[in-house]
């Protein structure tokens with residue numbers, strides 16, 4: 001690998017492991033490798049450290065440590081919450097969620113539909129916001145759970161989870177929030193939010209990939225998703241991922257130390273980046289409401305361009321950004337989030353997300369602002385828009401099927417290749 005400079009502006013996709021987090025983890029990959037379920041001291045010592053990490057994770061979200069269940073990722077946390085609500089309320093076979101959730105929710109709910117459950121995917125307004133009156137009306141006598149994300153990973157738009165939880169409880173329905181994008185960016189207080197379940201993923205706040213947590217409010221009935229041993233107070237079978245749990249705990253501590261100062265700094269960087277793009281590059285627009293929004297995220301539509309082409313040229317100068325959720329990158333399908341906001345497919349496909357983090361500096365913003373305008377100008381000069389100009393070889397996409405003319409263009413290219 002070349003050692004070129006990386007200008008990482010994709011912190012909603014994942015974040016760098018903080019050196020402090022790695023340092024805390026290392027002893028648990030070397031000397032302290034005991035199984036916490038073992039009865040001897042070599043195992044018990046590890047249990048104590050897991051419980052210390054649980055206390056730190058609890059403090060991050062203002063939960064009692066006993067309400068924290070460690071999972072393998074944000075996806076597992078989301079799946080487990082919805083699964084548990086349905087299993088503990090077998091007579092209730094309806095789920096309410098939104099059209100702009102992470103695929104961890106969308107795909108799980110689509111599977112539930114195939115298994116005979118009813119799911120309402122609430123639409124959003126063109127600025128990405130939710131109509132709470134509509135949400136309230138969607139709750140039925142057989143609704144088991146409402147699962148609504150707190151902050152959107154693509155646009156940064158924030159939903160009023162506190163109000164949503166209040167609506168759910170007035171109707172006797174469980175409330176889950178996917179708060180994966182909130183950690184490190186918003187102050188999380190499960191007590192004032194009033195939710196029954198809340199998901200976090202540690203790789204979004206400077207711990208490694210592959211560890212997350214699910215907050216389960218005290219006295220909430222729970223059915224585990226992974227069935228096995230008695231770990232996590234019978235709420236998740238499987239030997240604990242000790243080093244990663246320790247890493248999550250340390251990362252939670254770092255967030256609490258730095259949240260306020262970092263957010264002010266990152267918001268100023270994001271605003272400078274966004275304002276400069278919108279004012280100096282013609283044919284650009286922000287996607288989603290300006291506020292309430294995460295302080296680090298900016299989703300920008302670039303008229304008559306394909307985001308994939310822009311990202312390819314940014315990559316050539318070491319800039320990492322994204323065209324939406326990591327799970328759809330490489331596909332020519334427009335982002336389901338932007339489509340749900342009723343942006344045109346062309347505008348959705350021309351949208352790029354920049355997301356900043358604690359390791360970004362003003363230099364990163366300067367570097368982007370130096371390279372983006374000429375890239376946009378260059379691409380606009382050679383391409384009057386349309387995916388025909390963008391080579392994403394070997395990918396298939398529903399949007400092609402709906403565009404016979406362009407599909408023809410692709411065939412020609414394939415034959416030529």
Ligand SMILES: *Cc1c(COP(=O)(O)O)cnc(C)c1O
Pocket residue numbers: 012013072073074075076102104149151152153178180181201202203204210212
């Ligand atoms: C990243 C992300 C997830 C998935 O978390 P994983 O740990 O990667 O499974 C879920 N929801 C949102 C909003 C995310 O940004």
